[in-house]
Amino acid sequence: MRGIVKRFPTVVALDNVDFRVRQGEIHALLGENGAGKTTLMRILYGMYKPDTGEIIVEGRRVSIGSPRDALKMGIGMVHQHFMLVDKLTVLENIALFVEDSLRTGFDRIRSGVEEISKTYGLKIDLDAKIWQLSAGEQQKVEIVKTLYRNVKLLILDEPTSVLTPAESEELFKSLRRMVETGKSIILITHRLNEALTASDSITVLRKGRVVAAEVKPREASRLDLVNMIVGRPLEFRPRVGNFKKGGKPVLEAENLRVLDDRGLIAVKDVSFVLKEGEILGVAGVAGNGQRELVEALTGLRRVEKGIVKIMGVDVTNTPPKNIIRLGVAHIPEDRFRYGVAPDLSVAENMVMKLYGEKFSRKLFMDIEAIQRETEKLVQEFEIVAPGVNAPVSLLSGGNVQKLIVARELSINPKILVASNPTSGLDVASTNYVHWVFHRLREAGGSVLLVSEDLDEVLALSNRILVMKEGRIVREFGEGASISEVGLAMTAGAA
Amino acid sequence: MEIGLERRPTVSRRINISVRILAILLSLPFIGLLFAAYGVNPVDAYLRIFAGGFGSLYGFSETIVKTLPIGLCAVGLTFAYKARVSNIGAEGQLIMGSMAATWVALYSGLPQSVIIIAMLLAGFTVGAAWALLPAALKSGLNINEVIVTLMMNYISLKLLDYVVTGPWRGLTQWGFPQTDPFPSYARFPTIGGTRIHYYTLALLSASTLILYVLMKKTKIGYEIRVVGSNPEAAKYAGISVSRNMLLVMLVSGGLAGIAGVGEVACIHGRLIRGISPGYGYTAIIPAWLGGLDPLGALVASFFISGLMVGGDAIQVSLRLPSSLVYVFNGVILLFIISSEVLARYRIVFKIGGRRIWI
Numbered sequence: 001m002r003g004i005v006k007r008f009p010t011v012v013a014l015d016n017v018d019f020r021v022r023q024g025e026i027h028a029l030l031g032e033n034g035a036g037k038t039t040l041m042r043i044l045y046g047m048y049k050p051d052t053g054e055i056i057v058e059g060r061r062v063s064i065g066s067p068r069d070a071l072k073m074g075i076g077m078v079h080q081h082f083m084l085v086d087k088l089t090v091l092e093n094i095a096l097f098v099e100d101s102l103r104t105g106f107d108r109i110r111s112g113v114e115e116i117s118k119t120y121g122l123k124i125d126l127d128a129k130i131w132q133l134s135a136g137e138q139q140k141v142e143i144v145k146t147l148y149r150n151v152k153l154l155i156l157d158e159p160t161s162v163l164t165p166a167e168s169e170e171l172f173k174s175l176r177r178m179v180e181t182g183k184s185i186i187l188i189t190h191r192l193n194e195a196l197t198a199s200d201s202i203t204v205l206r207k208g209r210v211v212a213a214e215v216k217p218r219e220a221s222r223l224d225l226v227n228m229i230v231g232r233p234l235e236f237r238p239r240v241g242n243f244k245k246g247g248k249p250v251l252e253a254e255n256l257r258v259l260d261d262r263g264l265i266a267v268k269d270v271s272f273v274l275k276e277g278e279i280l281g282v283a284g285v286a287g288n289g290q291r292e293l294v295e296a297l298t299g300l301r302r303v304e305k306g307i308v309k310i311m312g313v314d315v316t317n318t319p320p321k322n323i324i325r326l327g328v329a330h331i332p333e334d335r336f337r338y339g340v341a342p343d344l345s346v347a348e349n350m351v352m353k354l355y356g357e358k359f360s361r362k363l364f365m366d367i368e369a370i371q372r373e374t375e376k377l378v379q380e381f382e383i384v385a386p387g388v389n390a391p392v393s394l395l396s397g398g399n400v401q402k403l404i405v406a407r408e409l410s411i412n413p414k415i416l417v418a419s420n421p422t423s424g425l426d427v428a429s430t431n432y433v434h435w436v437f438h439r440l441r442e443a444g445g446s447v448l449l450v451s452e453d454l455d456e457v458l459a460l461s462n463r464i465l466v467m468k469e470g471r472i473v474r475e476f477g478e479g480a481s482i483s484e485v486g487l488a489m490t491a492g493a494a
Numbered sequence: 495m496e497i498g499l500e501r502r503p504t505v506s507r508r509i510n511i512s513v514r515i516l517a518i519l520l521s522l523p524f525i526g527l528l529f530a531a532y533g534v535n536p537v538d539a540y541l542r543i544f545a546g547g548f549g550s551l552y553g554f555s556e557t558i559v560k561t562l563p564i565g566l567c568a569v570g571l572t573f574a575y576k577a578r579v580s581n582i583g584a585e586g587q588l589i590m591g592s593m594a595a596t597w598v599a600l601y602s603g604l605p606q607s608v609i610i611i612a613m614l615l616a617g618f619t620v621g622a623a624w625a626l627l628p629a630a631l632k633s634g635l636n637i638n639e640v641i642v643t644l645m646m647n648y649i650s651l652k653l654l655d656y657v658v659t660g661p662w663r664g665l666t667q668w669g670f671p672q673t674d675p676f677p678s679y680a681r682f683p684t685i686g687g688t689r690i691h692y693y694t695l696a697l698l699s700a701s702t703l704i705l706y707v708l709m710k711k712t713k714i715g716y717e718i719r720v721v722g723s724n725p726e727a728a729k730y731a732g733i734s735v736s737r738n739m740l741l742v743m744l745v746s747g748g749l750a751g752i753a754g755v756g757e758v759a760c761i762h763g764r765l766i767r768g769i770s771p772g773y774g775y776t777a778i779i780p781a782w783l784g785g786l787d788p789l790g791a792l793v794a795s796f797f798i799s800g801l802m803v804g805g806d807a808i809q810v811s812l813r814l815p816s817s818l819v820y821v822f823n824g825v826i827l828l829f830i831i832s833s834e835v836l837a838r839y840r841i842v843f844k845i846g847g848r849r850i851w852i
Contacts, residue, residue, distance in 0.1 A: 298730075320730060320732045338726050338729075340727055342723060344723050348716065348719075353732070355713060363713060
């Protein structure tokens with residue numbers, strides 16, 4: 001890709017970007033939120049048209065008008081949010097993606113897919129329904145789906161954000177096999193370790209410009225990469241802070257049983273205590289009851305059995321409002337499901353928790369105070385928005401996440417329940433959020449940190465609980481190693 | 495040259511209004527084809543419609559007479575739609591309100607001095623109650639409110655038929671399906687020489703203003719907007735979704751009920767079969783046309799009422815079928831709904847290296 005420029009109504013997303021991938025390599029593409037990684041890849045995949053610039057595939061200048069064109073040229077993309085039909089089987093989903101699938105017939109597709117699975121070590125049950133699969137398995141379906149279209153260049157957008165360490169390792173093995181057969185892979189990621197260990201070449205984007213092209217991983221250190229991505233050194237090194245063991249319990253769960261959306265038991269007999277001034281990590285593969293547990297603790301989901309106590313008060317099955325009033329903030333796992341009202345403005349979303357207390361006088365909203373507070377938080381958290389009165393639906397995913405984090409911390413919580421708080425955030429923002437968590441702990445606040453990012457959990461938590469199949473299977477103290485915890489997540493009860 | 499859609503960075507009030515006016519203008523040639531098919535010159539027809547609805551004092555006052563019920567329903571509906579509660583039942587709520595007022599006027603035996611207040615209260619209460627039932631079913635059992643409110647329209651229509659042909663049939667009405675006329679103390683006064691009943695006019699103006707302020711400036715309006723934008727987020731923020739659903743339906747049904755009171759207490763002076771020529775359904779159009787804003791809905795109601803009055807006029811003067819007016823309204827609505835996308839996106843033309851957008 002040469003000299004790519006893409007302007008959006010308010011910003012220049014890509015400013016004269018040159019980007020080159022060689023055949024048979026895994027090429028990592030790094031950069032902050034809004035650096036232009038996704039935009040660049042969407043141009044390559046035909047979802048956007050560049051304003052100027054050219055794309056050259058195997059020496060030929062091409063014009064890619066749609067994903068359909070891209071696929072014809074052998075370029076495929078696996079998005080962060082999977083594009084699969086829940087109620088259909090794996091095979092049916094793959095067939096949907098095949099042009100002319102009716103004429104090809106299911107049997108031929110099946111044998112083709114089986115062959116691909118074997119070649120690249122991507123085992124999946126073709127007759128399982130998508131909703132029965134874990135995120136990792138769904139990702140395999142997405143990859144196989146594009147491979148079946150015979151792509152030569154595969155773009156993966158943050159593929160490991162939904163995977164366990166073991167699954168990630170497996171994924172990279174499969175990717176390695178693909179490049180050995182001559183395919184090329186572009187890996188968009190926020191995780192520096194992946195770029196350093198799994199890729200052959202690294203390109204870094206910052207604010208729509210290339211700041212480093214085709215860096216060899218062995219010639220760069222982690223710190224070099226951070227400097228390239230952020231443009232300045234990071235202020236905070238995540239650490240496990242001083243935690244006084246005698247802190248009094250602020251959040252207690254006793255023998256909780258919670259059902260999932262299908263009415264099956266998702267949380268089984270879970271008990272734990274979160275103490276004052278503590279960050280308690282909850283690690284686990286997605287879909288092992290963490291979401292249901294968090295929703296039960298914050299009043300969003302019914303508790304079937306057991307007791308939830310906050311500050312010693314029994315809050316089992318009380319409305320969320322009462323729990324908020326006790327000083328509980330919540331960064332939800334699915335930011336678009338719970339986190340924001342998309343039609344409302346940034347300012348209106350910013351006060352969603354305190355509108356009734358701090359930002360209203362009797363019946364009326366205090367619009368001036370709301371504007372002032374929002375402007376302050378937008379600056380502090382470096383939220384990129386067209387304005388405080390612009391609807392949240394215009395913000396990018398990373399900035400929506402920043403908005404939610406900013407809002408939840410602005411209520412000065414005693415307890416913060418955070419699910420994947422930094423998912424989709426870039427290095428600098430992640431670092432800032434970690435620092436704020438740390439500061440909250442130093443001030444005597446407590447954090448329940450539920451995260452699929454083991455690095456994050458390990459770096460911040462005073463204690464770590466491992467959840468598997470709805471139960472807490474292990475507890476670790478400070479200084480646990482990533483392999484120990486990773487093993488407990490997948491291997492089962494110890 | 496390339497043409498594409500691109501999200502507007504901001505959506506201003508000016509864009510919203512101009513897009514809607516543009517949609518109305520664009521719809522005119524299409525309806526013109528219909529007029530032409532009847533051998534009528536479309537331009538002549540439009541002029542007559544406009545003159546009929548807004549051009550004379552009589553036409554203007556009749557437009558306001560229709561604006562009263564349509565506006566009351568529409569303003570209430572914006573409230574419900576804003577909270578994403580799809581109330582299709584304003585028609586039934588209006589009918590129930592008119593029946594409640596009739597009972598107060600003819601059978602309650604209340605003293606003359608309080609009868610009008612009692613009629614309004616009864617109309618509001620019964621209209622609201624008729625709307626609360628589907629709201630409760632939705633918030634409690636998650637039963638689709640579109641179907642329930644729609645079905646309840648038919649129930650209220652049949653109830654009306656029953657009372658005016660049965661127990662409440664007027665003794666002095668030679669068997670017509672209508673009640674006896676209301677006594678003079680149970681009738682709303684009108685502005686001299688017209689049929690504009692000013693109690694209702696005052697209530698319409700007041701409720702429009704109150705709902706406007708409520709929606710834009712208060713905690714209640716804020717909660718309703720959060721519920722409408724994302725009910726799950728409302729729950730998460732500690733806002734009760736079911737309480738807000740009940741509230742918007744209460745207000746929406748109550749205002750429709752008041753619209754019904756105005757019809758029996760002034761326009762007809764009694765309860766008759768077919769008390770509403772579909773005002774409750776018609777009101778859905780201005781509620782959306784006005785951008786779910788009470789003030790906008792009021793203006794749009796006035797506009798739609800004018801079209802209806804003007805449509806009546808051309809029925810007579812050009813001898814066109816009355817259903818053509820409904821087609822007219824339908825086409826305009828279709829254009830306005832389709833134009834919604836232009837309020838949020840702009841069309842970008844790329845010619846050579848230049849970008850032009852509208």
